[in-house]
Amino acid sequence: MTLAQDPTALKALHEELSQQLKQQTANRLSLDLTRGKPSAEQLSLSNALEDQIRGDFKSRDGVDTRNYGGIRGLSEARELGAELLGVDAAQVIAFGNSSLALMHLAATTALNKGLWGNERRWHNSPGVKMLTPVPGYDRHFSLCEQLGIEMVCVPMLDTGPDMAVAANLAAADPSIKGIWCVPKYSNPTGCIYSDATVASMAELPSKAAADDFVVFWDNAYAVHDLVQPPATLASLAEAATAAGNDDHILQFASTSKITFAGAGLSFIAASDLVLKQLEQQIGFSTIGPDKVNQLRHARFLDGRLQAHMAAHAELLRPKFDLVQQSLKEGLAGWDIATWTVPKGGYFVSLDTQDNMASAVIAKAKAAGLALTAAGATYPYGADPNDCNVRIAPTFASLDELHAAMQVFLLCLKLTALEKRLAI
Numbered sequence: 518m519t520l521a522q523d524p525t526a527l528k529a530l531h532e533e534l535s536q537q538l539k540q541q542t543a544n545r546l547s548l549d550l551t552r553g554k555p556s557a558e559q560l561s562l563s564n565a566l567e568d569q570i571r572g573d574f575k576s577r578d579g580v581d582t583r584n585y586g587g588i589r590g591l592s593e594a595r596e597l598g599a600e601l602l603g604v605d606a607a608q609v610i611a612f613g614n615s616s617l618a619l620m621h622l623a624a625t626t627a628l629n630k631g632l633w634g635n636e637r638r639w640h641n642s643p644g645v646k647m648l649t650p651v652p653g654y655d656r657h658f659s660l661c662e663q664l665g666i667e668m669v670c671v672p673m674l675d676t677g678p679d680m681a682v683a684a685n686l687a688a689a690d691p692s693i694k695g696i697w698c699v700p701k702y703s704n705p706t707g708c709i710y711s712d713a714t715v716a717s718m719a720e721l722p723s724k725a726a727a728d729d730f731v732v733f734w735d736n737a738y739a740v741h742d743l744v745q746p747p748a749t750l751a752s753l754a755e756a757a758t759a760a761g762n763d764d765h766i767l768q769f770a771s772t773s774k775i776t777f778a779g780a781g782l783s784f785i786a787a788s789d790l791v792l793k794q795l796e797q798q799i800g801f802s803t804i805g806p807d808k809v810n811q812l813r814h815a816r817f818l819d820g821r822l823q824a825h826m827a828a829h830a831e832l833l834r835p836k837f838d839l840v841q842q843s844l845k846e847g848l849a850g851w852d853i854a855t856w857t858v859p860k861g862g863y864f865v866s867l868d869t870q871d872n873m874a875s876a877v878i879a880k881a882k883a884a885g886l887a888l889t890a891a892g893a894t895y896p897y898g899a900d901p902n903d904c905n906v907r908i909a910p911t912f913a914s915l916d917e918l919h920a921a922m923q924v925f926l927l928c929l930k931l932t933a934l935e936k937r938l939a940i
C-alpha cells in the first residue's frame with residue numbers, strides 16, 4: 518500500500534491501521550522512547566566500580582581521597598578526562614557528576630565574571646545571544662532560556678553546523694557570544710563534524726564581532742561508537758591553537774553513558790587562563806569534588822576504556838539495528854519520512870513530511886507511547902516545519918523497543934493518511 522492510492526483505498530487502509538492501533542492501545546502499553554538513558558544492562562557493566570576502593574583510599578599521588586580539597590580533581594581522574602577529550606591532562610578539571618552542570622557554570626561565569634580575568638564579560642552587552650545548531654540538544658536550549666540568552670539557529674548539515682551561516686551571523690552581531698556543539702554523534706542527528714567544520718569552528722572566535730566569543734564543545738559521545746573502526750573527530754584543541762584561539766574554546770565530557778549515568782564523573786578542558794577562572798568559581802561553592810568516586814572511576818577504567826565501550830556497543834547495536842530495520846521495512850514505499858543512520862551515540866533523528874510531527878507524537882501518547890515532546894530539538898520548542906522526532910532506543914528492552922516502533926509506525930502512517938485525506 519502507498520499514499521498514491523485512490524481515496525477509497527486510502528480510507529480502507531486508514532480503517533485497517535486504526536484497528537491495529539486500537540488493539541495496541543487495548544494492550545495498555547506504557548512505552549517510552551524519550552530520554553537517552555543507558556539501560557539497566559548497560560549500567561550493570563560498571564557494577565565493579567563498587568569493588569575498586571576496598572579500604573585503599575589513597576590516590577596515585579598519595580592524596581587521601583576521603584578528605585577535603587583538590588578542586589581540579591585527582592591526577593588520574595583528569596587523565597581519564599584527557600583521554601576522552603584528546604587533550605593534555607593539565608588542561609582538564611574533573612569535577613562533579615554532570616557535564617551539563619559544568620556547562621551551566623561556564624555560561625554563568627562567562628556572563629557574570631568573564632572567563633579571562635579581565636573586563637570582558639558577556640553581560641557587558643545588551644541582549645546576549647548564542648548560536649544553536651538545529652536540530653539540537655534540548656537541555657542546551659533550556660540552559661540558555663533559563664539564563665536569558667537568546668538563541669539564534671544555525672542549520673545542521675551532515676558535516677555539522679553550516680559554518681558559512683554561523684560565521685556570517687557571528688561576524689554581523691557583537692551580541693552573539695558563543696555556539697553550542699555536539700561534535701561526535703550529535704544529539705539528535707548522530708552526525709560527526711567533518712575536519713573542515715572543526716577547522717572553521719576553531720577559527721570562529723576570530724571571525725566573530727564579539728571579542729568574548731566561546732565555542733561550547735560538548736563531546737558527550739566521544740567514545741560511544743557502535744561500529745568498528747570508530748569514526749574519528751579532528752582535534753578542536755589543535756585547530757584552536759593553530760588559530761590562536763585557545764582561550765575561546767571550552768570542551769566538556771562525562772562518564773554518564775560510560776559508567777553510572779547518575780553517579781559518574783564530568784570534565785571540562787580549557788586553556789590555563791580559563792581554567793583558573795573556572796577553578797576560582799567552583800571554589801566559591803565547594804571545598805572539593807568527590808575524589809573517592811574519581812579514584813573508583815580511574816581504577817575501574819584504567820587501560821580498559823575501549824573494551825568497556827565495546828561491551829556497551831554489543832548491547833546497543835541490536836537496538837539501533839531494530840530501529841533501522843523497523844523504519845526501513847515499515848515505511849517502504851510510503852515516502853513520508855527520512856531518518857538518520859548513526860554509527861554511534863544515543864539517538865536516531867527522524868523528519869516527517871512538514872506539519873506532522875506534533876500530530877504523530879500526540880497520537881503516540883494517546884496509544885501509550887511517550888516520545889520526546891514535539892519541537893524539543895529546537896529552541897523555545899518551536900520546530901519551524903513541525904517535522905522532527907527524536908528516537909531514543911537505548912533504555913527500552915528489545916521487546917519493548919519492537920512494540921514501540923510498531924506503535925510509532927502506525928501513528929506515523931495514520932497521521933500521513935489523515936493529512937492526505939484531510940480528516
Ligand SMILES: Cc1ncc(COP(=O)(O)O)c(C=O)c1O
Pocket residue numbers: 553614615616617618654699704735737770771772773778783
Ligand atoms: C549532548 C549531551 N550533552 C550532555 C548530556 C548530559 O551529560 P551529563 O550527564 O554529563 O550532565 C547529554 C545527555 O543526554 C547529552 O546528550
